[in-house]
Amino acid sequence: MKKQNRRSFLQFLGRTGIGLGAGAFLVNLKACTPTEKPQNPETKPSDPRPFPLQDMQHSLEDKLVLTNGLEYDILIKWDDPISEKDKFGFNNDYLAFVPFDKNTPNDGMLWVNHEYFQEIFISGYNDKDKSKKTKELVDIEMYSVGGSLVRIRKNDAGKWEVVHNDPHNRRLTAKTEIPFHWDEPIEGSTSAIGTFANCSGGVTPWGTILTCEENYDMFYGETNRSDPKNPFRDLDGDYYGWSQHYDYPPEHYGWVVEVNPLTGEAKKLVALGRCAHECATVHQTKDGRLVVYSGDDSNDECLYKFISKEPENLKEGTLYVANTAKGEWVSLNYNEQKILQDNFANQTEVLIRLREAAKLVGGTPLNRPEDIEIDPITGHVLVALTNNKPKGDYLGEILKIVETDLEDKTSLTFEASTFLAGGEDTGFACPDNMAFDPKGNLWFTSDISGSSVNTGPYLPFGNNGLFMVPSWGEQKGKVIQVASAPTDAEFTGPFFAPDGETLFLSVQHPGERSKDLENLTSHWPEGGSAQPKPSVVCISGPALSDLMKGAS
Numbered sequence: 001m002k003k004q005n006r007r008s009f010l011q012f013l014g015r016t017g018i019g020l021g022a023g024a025f026l027v028n029l030k031a032c033t034p035t036e037k038p039q040n041p042e043t044k045p046s047d048p049r050p051f052p053l054q055d056m057q058h059s060l061e062d063k064l065v066l067t068n069g070l071e072y073d074i075l076i077k078w079d080d081p082i083s084e085k086d087k088f089g090f091n092n093d094y095l096a097f098v099p100f101d102k103n104t105p106n107d108g109m110l111w112v113n114h115e116y117f118q119e120i121f122i123s124g125y126n127d128k129d130k131s132k133k134t135k136e137l138v139d140i141e142m143y144s145v146g147g148s149l150v151r152i153r154k155n156d157a158g159k160w161e162v163v164h165n166d167p168h169n170r171r172l173t174a175k176t177e178i179p180f181h182w183d184e185p186i187e188g189s190t191s192a193i194g195t196f197a198n199c200s201g202g203v204t205p206w207g208t209i210l211t212c213e214e215n216y217d218m219f220y221g222e223t224n225r226s227d228p229k230n231p232f233r234d235l236d237g238d239y240y241g242w243s244q245h246y247d248y249p250p251e252h253y254g255w256v257v258e259v260n261p262l263t264g265e266a267k268k269l270v271a272l273g274r275c276a277h278e279c280a281t282v283h284q285t286k287d288g289r290l291v292v293y294s295g296d297d298s299n300d301e302c303l304y305k306f307i308s309k310e311p312e313n314l315k316e317g318t319l320y321v322a323n324t325a326k327g328e329w330v331s332l333n334y335n336e337q338k339i340l341q342d343n344f345a346n347q348t349e350v351l352i353r354l355r356e357a358a359k360l361v362g363g364t365p366l367n368r369p370e371d372i373e374i375d376p377i378t379g380h381v382l383v384a385l386t387n388n389k390p391k392g393d394y395l396g397e398i399l400k401i402v403e404t405d406l407e408d409k410t411s412l413t414f415e416a417s418t419f420l421a422g423g424e425d426t427g428f429a430c431p432d433n434m435a436f437d438p439k440g441n442l443w444f445t446s447d448i449s450g451s452s453v454n455t456g457p458y459l460p461f462g463n464n465g466l467f468m469v470p471s472w473g474e475q476k477g478k479v480i481q482v483a484s485a486p487t488d489a490e491f492t493g494p495f496f497a498p499d500g501e502t503l504f505l506s507v508q509h510p511g512e513r514s515k516d517l518e519n520l521t522s523h524w525p526e527g528g529s530a531q532p533k534p535s536v537v538c539i540s541g542p543a544l545s546d547l548m549k550g551a552s
Contacts, residue, residue, distance in 0.1 A: 051473030052546035055427075058462030059484035060454060062522050064507060067482045069543025074525055075152065075504070076112075076162055077535040078121075082150050082169040089114030089171065090122060090144040091534045092506040094201040094279075094433075095493035096209050097152070098261050105498040106160075107153035109168060109261040111209045112536060113198035113493070116218065117144045118512060119240075121531060126516055130241025138245050142174035145196040147211055149261055160502060160538045170264045174219070174242075178257060181315050182270035184348045192252035192268060199297065200279035200371050200433060200493070205290070206312055209259040210269075212277035214297055216253035223250055225353070251352050256280045256294065258314065269314050272306050273332070273354035281372040285408040290314065293381060295369030299388045301355060302363040303401075305329055307410055319351070321363035322401070324416040330361045337361055367393050370447070373434045379406030382419060384431040386447050394457040395422030395429040398444075426479045429461050433492055438500035439550045440471040443482075445491040450512045453488070464490040466505070472550060483539070486524035486532070488512045500548045503539040510534065 056067040064072060080088045093115045099108035119125040123140045125133060151166040163169070172178075174194035180186050199214035217237035224234035233250070235243060255268040256277055272280065278297035282290055288311030294304045303324075308317035320329035332354070334340050334347040339360050344350045350357045359365075367388035374381050381401035387393050400419035405411035422429040432447035446464045453463060466483035470476050485491050489510040496503055511522030511532035522532040 049473070049546075049549075051470055051475045052543040053468065053470070053475075053480060053482055055475075055480045056482065056484070058460070058465070058481070060462050060487075061484070062487040062510075062524055063484075064486055064524065064537065065484040066539070066541075067480075067543070069546070070482065070539055070541040072537045072539045073159060075110075075160055075536045075538050076150065077525065077533045079533070080162075081164065082148060082162065082171075083165050086148075086169065086171045088112075088148050088150070089146060089173075090117040091115045091508050092148075092536055093199055093492045093508055094211065095495040095504045095506055095536065096201060096203050096261075097495055097497060097504055098203065098207050098209070099498060108151070110148075110150045110152045110504070110536075111201075111211070111259065111261055112148045112150065112506070113201060113211055114145045114147055114196075115198055115214070115508070116196070117141055118509070118514075120514065120517060121511075124517070130238075131244065133241045133244075135245040138240075138242050139175075141240060142194065142196075142242070143171075144173075145198070146171060146173040146176065146194065147198055147259065148172075149259075149264055160497075168262060172259065172264060172266060176266070178266045178268055180255075180270050181258070181267040182348070184346075186270065186348070186352065187249040187251045189249075189252070192255075193246075193248055194253075195257050195266070195268075196253070197276075198257075199277070202280040202282050202292070204258070204282055204312075204314075205284050207261070209261055210280040210282070210292075211257050211259060212280055212294070213254050213257065214276045214278060216276070217250065220246075220248055220250045220253065225356075256292075270348070270351055271315055271317055271319065273304060273319050273351045275301065275304075275354045278370040279372050281374065283374055283409050285410060288312065289410075290317075291409045293372045293374075293383075295366075295372060295383060296355065297368050297370050297386070299368060299390060300365035301369065302358045303366060303369045303383060304354075304358075305409075319354075320412070321358040321361060322414075322416075323362050324364040324366070324399075324401075326362075327414050327416060329412045329414070330363065332357055332361060366399070367391065367396065369399075370431075371433045371444075373436065373442075374409075377440075379403065379409070380419075381409070381414075382434065384434060384444070386430045386432055387422075396431050397421045398431055420479075424460050427461075427481060428465065428467050428479060429458060432490070433494055435494040435496060435503075437496050437503075437547070438498075439548055441547065442469040442471075443467070443494050443503070445494060447490050450488040450509070463487065466491050466494070486510045487522040488514075488532075489522065489524070489534075501540055501545050503544070505537050505539055507535050507537060 059065045093113040096111045151163040174196045179191040197214045202210040218239040221235040221238040225231045254274040256272045259266045275296040278295045281293045290308040292306040303322040305320045319332045368386040370384040383399040387396040398420040402415045404413045434444040464485040493506040510524045514520045
């Protein structure tokens with residue numbers, strides 16, 4: 001169905017402005033972000049050139065379909081080798097490309113999250129009884145998640161390619177030991193075994209990656225504290241049955257993890273709290289301190305902001321939860337809140353049981369707060385609220401947070417409002433990941449679950465898509481669909497190369513509704529009767545090159 005009468009809205013210009021810290025290793029983040037803010041298109045007297053990207057029809061094809069003027073290449077697929085000992089993981093999600101330095105913008109490290117897996121594809125296991133799963137099968141599954149670090153560069157033909165067997169290429173998995181960046185042990189340990197459920201993320205001013213552990217309870221369950229005197233391991237959420245072979249505490253997961261892309265060294269950032277973190281979006285203040293925004297991607301969960309105590313230090317600071325009704329950031333500091341002192345033993349327990357603490361101090365339950373981006377022109381904070389089906393919100397919205405201190409974002413008051421609602425008039429449903437290109441055009445993906453595509457309220461929208469909002473031209477301020485995902489898949493992790501002429505994009509979980517290997521719902525990307533494979537693609541083409549010329 002062709003979309004009609006789309007609602008126009010304020011366009012967003014430029015990616016979050018974060019300067020290069022005095023930090024400690026070679027990667028130069030300035031090489032991956034614009035060095036100047038995009039010019040506000042409202043100052044342009046006219047736009048004589050037609051806008052190079054045009055709206056496309058919704059699709060239900062088992063293909064990655066692009067609007068005219070765009071094309072794609074597959075950069076890497078699940079199970080592709082990245083070194084002599086490691087292979088690319090499953091269900092790739094968040095992406096971040098960090099060049100080695102500003103003089104080599106087309107050569108650097110690509111970080112890729114691997115969120116979860118489908119058993120029939122990973123190991124062929126297709127039994128609902130998880131107690132039959134062997135330790136050997138669990139080991140295969142544990143290797144498939146976590147993250148990949150892969151060196152990529154442009155070749156002489158202008159195409160991006162993986163540098164195979166580069167010494168920087170490596171995997172983080174559910175078996176990688178990762179220390180807690182905290183002075184107190186977590187459940188008696190100073191480190192955790194593994195990272196998984198890695199959804200979205202962020203990049204620090206000093207060039208490290210922040211990868212976020214989201215639906216961690218699917219792997220080792222969760223601790224039930226309904227009876228404070230008798231807490232117990234609740235395995236109802238232990239979807240994969242790992243706990244029968246590995247007895248790791250649930251409290252070791254659900255953190256933001258910082259990764260050095262050159263060495264693979266990682267640490268879990270306890271100060272940012274424990275929940276189903278979707279992202280960690282970083283803003284640097286004038287005095288060098290850091291503000292980190294993160295959403296808890298579950299129905300009726302909260303939005304958080306962390307303000308560091310010192311520059312380039314995510315170990316110490318204050319965590320706040322948003323009360324959107326009052327427009328306040330409420331402190332989750334144990335020493336500042338009597339209600340926290342009455343219910344928890346110390347700050348460590350507050351951070352472990354973040355969801356409980358947030359509700360006690362008045363945090364506002366939201367409709368699945370997912371990705372977060374900051375408009376560097378207006379300073380507004382944009383939050384994708386994907387949906388909340390139990391409450392009747394099927395189509396989602398983008399929330400706008402206007403901080404009282406627009407520049408530093410350290411103020412504790414703000415105004416909140418609905419910025420853009422999903423619907424037939426805007427042509428999309430369930431907004432998820434967002435990104436800005438160097439010319440200030442907003443791009444975002446949708447996240448309609450595989451079981452819901454082309455049913456009920458989602459009938460008008462086809463497969464999941466990639467959308468953008470022009471900052472100039474005849475389509476300025478309108479929502480344009482530029483890509484449609486293969487069957488059952490969603491697009492995730494959009495991230496632009498420094499020149500803006502390549503968009504790195506994950507195609508996650510194609511064919512996820514397949515019941516077995518004989519009845520596959522998708523064969524993307526290889527086609528024919530092939531098994532579907534999550535992949536990272538590079539979107540480019542003359543339309544994107546023309547887009548980077550901006551208004552003339």
